[in-house]
Amino acid sequence: MEANAAQEHGPAHASPNYLLIWVVLAVLTMAEVGVAFLAHIPKRVLVLILVGLAVWKALLVAMYYMHLKFEPRRLWLITAAPLPLAVILVVIVLAEKW
Amino acid sequence: MSNAASATMERGTSGFGVYNMKLGMWVFLLSEVMFFTGLIGAYIILRFARPEQFAQPGAVLNVPLTAGNTFLLICSSMTMVKAFAEIERGNQKGLKLYLVLTALIGMMFVGVQAIEYYKLAHEGFVPLAKLYAAHGRHGAEGAVLGGPLYGATFYTMTGFHGTHVSIGVACLWFTVYKAFKGGYTKENYGGVESMGLYWHFVDLVWIILFTIVYLI
Numbered sequence: 001m002e003a004n005a006a007q008e009h010g011p012a013h014a015s016p017n018y019l020l021i022w023v024v025l026a027v028l029t030m031a032e033v034g035v036a037f038l039a040h041i042p043k044r045v046l047v048l049i050l051v052g053l054a055v056w057k058a059l060l061v062a063m064y065y066m067h068l069k070f071e072p073r074r075l076w077l078i079t080a081a082p083l084p085l086a087v088i089l090v091v092i093v094l095a096e097k098w
Numbered sequence: 099m100s101n102a103a104s105a106t107m108e109r110g111t112s113g114f115g116v117y118n119m120k121l122g123m124w125v126f127l128l129s130e131v132m133f134f135t136g137l138i139g140a141y142i143i144l145r146f147a148r149p150e151q152f153a154q155p156g157a158v159l160n161v162p163l164t165a166g167n168t169f170l171l172i173c174s175s176m177t178m179v180k181a182f183a184e185i186e187r188g189n190q191k192g193l194k195l196y197l198v199l200t201a202l203i204g205m206m207f208v209g210v211q212a213i214e215y216y217k218l219a220h221e222g223f224v225p226l227a228k229l230y231a232a233h234g235r236h237g238a239e240g241a242v243l244g245g246p247l248y249g250a251t252f253y254t255m256t257g258f259h260g261t262h263v264s265i266g267v268a269c270l271w272f273t274v275y276k277a278f279k280g281g282y283t284k285e286n287y288g289g290v291e292s293m294g295l296y297w298h299f300v301d302l303v304w305i306i307l308f309t310i311v312y313l314i
Contacts, residue, residue: 009125015183022176026169033165036155036313047314054309058302065179065298072115075124086135093142 016064028057107208123292127299130262134303137258138310141251151245155313158223158248160214168308170264173240175301182294185277188284194277197298200297201270204263211260215253225253253313259307262300269293 032053035046063069068079114121145152155161177199218224227246232303275292276282282290 008112008248011114018176018179018183022172025172025175029165029168029172032309032313033161037159050309050313054306057305061175061298061302061305065175066295074114075116075121078114078121078124078128082131082135086131089139090142093146 014070016069018064021060021064025057025060028053110227117288119292120295122294126178127295130299130303134258134306137255138306141255141310144251146249148245148247151247153248158221159252159312160185160217161312163214163257164308164312167207167214168304170203170207170210171304174200174207175298176224176292177203178297182287184288185282185284185290186285189278190280190282193282194274197270197277198272201267201274204267204270208260208264208267211256211263223249223252225249225257255307255311259300259303262303266297266300269296293298 001002032050035041035049038046041049062079068076116124153159181193181196181200184196202210227250270293273289276289
């Protein structure tokens with residue numbers, strides 16, 4: 001069982017700089033909070049900036065901490081499967097407003 | 099069937115190039131994506147339908163406190179991935195250290211969330227409309243303080259996330275226990291990796307929730 005496990009895990013992946021990603025995530029979080037309280041930015045622009053920062057942070061976690069960047073492309077297909085549905089839901093909801 | 103063959107079937111490599119336990123965790127997490135997307139979608143619909151019931155960031159919620167809590171969760175993600183990196187190198191001591199740190203930080207996150215709930219409820223920001231009325235808060239004053247929908251959506255989304263974190267903490271302590279019993283090796287670390295995937299996902303969801311619920 002132990003001998004099989006090494007093969008099951010596949011080839012070793014590159015080791016990202018986890019500390020650097022942690023620093024980037026912390027800085028982006030501070031930037032988010034700072035931007036959120038800037039009163040002179042129009043609401044729509046503010047929302048775009050905040051969502052952009054959140055997506056950036058989420059991608060960093062998924063790519064480097066969850067190692068998606070180093071996984072086989074076939075796994076990416078599964079991972080991407082619910083995303084169009086999520087986007088459709090949010091876009092349709094937003095279309096009701098604008 | 100021999101034990102070795104049985105083990106291979108249980109933990110064998112899937113057609114997706116990853117071992118079955120990991121594939122199973124990914125599929126589970128994708129179902130969770132749909133779950134949280136449903137919650138967030140409902141929140142967006144309600145917020146657009148009744149904007150007067152939702153307060154501006156910082157008017158009701160303690161954003162600095164939650165920003166600190168967000169930072170805690172980011173720290174726990176870092177310690178979790180470090181635990182995984184350590185066992186990949188076969189370092190048992192590092193694995194145990196980072197797993198314990200992750201579990202402790204996870205508990206701190208839940209603790210801060212409990213304190214936040216307590217303070218909010220004390221101020222009359224509660225999840226149910228009837229309790230709102232009991233606290234003398236109604237939608238009429240919602241532009242500043244928020245109305246019943248605000249409390250209901252806030253506690254539903256953050257509550258479900260907090261439940262996920264709490265379950266994650268329990269699983270982390272089990273992983274710690276197994277690590278101290280020597281259950282993971284350089285060749286067999288699937289449990290740590292799957293635990294890590296779940297924990298990072300919880301962090302990822304919070305990153306989105308923090309922006310949508312607290313900042314926008």
